Amino acid sequence: MPKGNLLIVDDEPLLLKSLKANLEEYADNIFIAENGIEAMDIVGKEEIHCIICDINMPQMNGVEVIKRIRESGNDVPFIFYTGHGNRDLMFEAIKYGAFDFLDKPLFNGLEEVIAQGMKNGFNKGRDTTEDEKEIMSEYKRLLKELE
């Protein structure tokens, strides 16, 4: 069963390498970009189903990357990893439709979030009832938690 293509964007080559190695089982192809320009270039050429991106990068930060990609009409799921003090950037990223956030450097729940993001990106525009089902199941989960 096809899983789709993942793009990882980070200005730290070592982290890119390590993430790529850890996430291989979640995607058919993993692309890497060291900055926003490279990321935009890849998104322009390849069909990307999910992007994982550092929110805080020099020159072009993660919010700028999502903004430009959204402006090109692409609503691919964006997962940002954020560090302490990135609240304003997170707020901006939410406005552009960030799919999820991960804490850097622990990356708690990384695999689960990536799997969700890939699934969401791969099924995008195919079945809206699926989205509604997910929303209702999350709601049921919260109701149960409140009990």
Next chain:
Amino acid sequence: MSPLKVHYLGDDPDFIKSIQEFIQLKKLLVTFSHSMEDPLSICLDISPLIIFLDFTSFTCWDLYIRQTCFIKRTTRFKPVLFVGLFKDEEELKKNDFIFASGIQFSFIKGGENQSLFRDSLYIAFDEKISYPNYAVAKGLLQTITAGICSTVTEIHPGGVTIETDLETGQSQISIVQKLFPGLVKIEAINDPELAVRYPMLSSIESLFPVADPWEDDTESSILPETVETWIDLHKEHLIDKRDSVFIVDSNFSVFKDAFKIDNESQLHTLYFEALADTRGFIEKVRPPLIFIDVNEQDEEPNSLHQAEKLIELIRNQESYVPILILSNMATSSSALQKFFNYNFVICLPERLAGGMIEKFSDLYLKKKLNKSKSFTYTLSPSSNLRTLDVNFEITVIRLTEHEIIFKSDVSLPMFTVLHFIHPVEFYATLVPHFLDNAESRDERIRIGLIHGVSEKKLELLRQFVNLLIVKPTLDFKTDIKTHLIPAKEEKKDETKSEKKEDVFLELETPKKVDKVMNEIPKRKVRFQGKSKL
């Protein structure tokens, strides 16, 4: 300046004609429309500032009363003046719950329409309409009781919750209720708080004065069994409402759907135009579900920034964890939960829709209903049992057949409806002073426009005013009975002598002068405190 909108919900051609003629005659910049649409549709589609509800034209009173309550609870439609038109006084009396349902003025059809139009325009628009010169009884110092038209909102075995227009920190009031006719008064147990069920200003918790085990029910006490039996006997008229849901939507796009849930389910629905308006209500009501149609721009009332403030407020409440459903969100629930650091957030990609609210509400009720048994009931909005008067003393200074001017230390919001028994039974809506003078600058001196009286009773009031002009010391409670009413009866009896002893009969011809005053100076917003409109 855009025209002021007035709508008539009814099918009386004579009324339509008379209001059209009035608008033409007075050259008013008013757009008049009429239809038989329901109040909710009229507000959403036309958005008038006055709606005349002709209760002689339709039978679905219950639905329309529920709608006016719902409409008038919102900030957007709070300024709409609903005027109830009735066939006769008896019908109005039977349905006096209208004054605790967002209807702030009334009229007995067959009376002088012009006065109704003038008063309505003055209340709603501050419109300069010249009033006739009414005969004025001045220099009065009569102490009588005035009642704020109020409502019971909840009944539980220990007491009731009341909603009224009384402001906080008031004393010297008494509550006269109808649920237990033998029990004359019940006492408030704490200071008024925000009203949430009806379009009133505040709510008061009160406890039934429970009789000692060896005592019977008295005027000042009640047996616990009496309340329990009453609840059992009235169960079919009682509504078992559980929780409230809040809907925050600046577009009013699901207003009708929200009303449907409020009307048909076991959930109360409170509709807010802006998140800022929910403050106070969140703390008091603690709704388990809050729906917010999020605005995209930061400066808009329901932006993400505002939602963040709401979460801060929620976090400061003890043992309160509501689920927030945010619509029009491109992001995921998980992202927002992490951003807010609050796990009970759901994001919906689409704009808020009635179907979705219903699904969330139904599921909540299913979970909740299995778990708890309610002992708190509400009465139907169209049940007369729920109405009551919160009474206080006033000193009448001046009286005409059109208005009552009185002094009171009780602080009341503008446009509150008061119920008077003396000198005749009538209702009065508090309005700003017509003129800028020393009286108008005294916060304790208030004007109420008289309404809800038949032509016959108005004539009696007119006669009593004429009497008071001559004898200002006449007692409101007794002298109208001892002098005026028997005299009128006597007059009808043609076999009796025509000679009358009392001076008032010579004054029976109304002193009303038809000479129209010059324009009343435009009302200045000089009143202190809160306003109902």
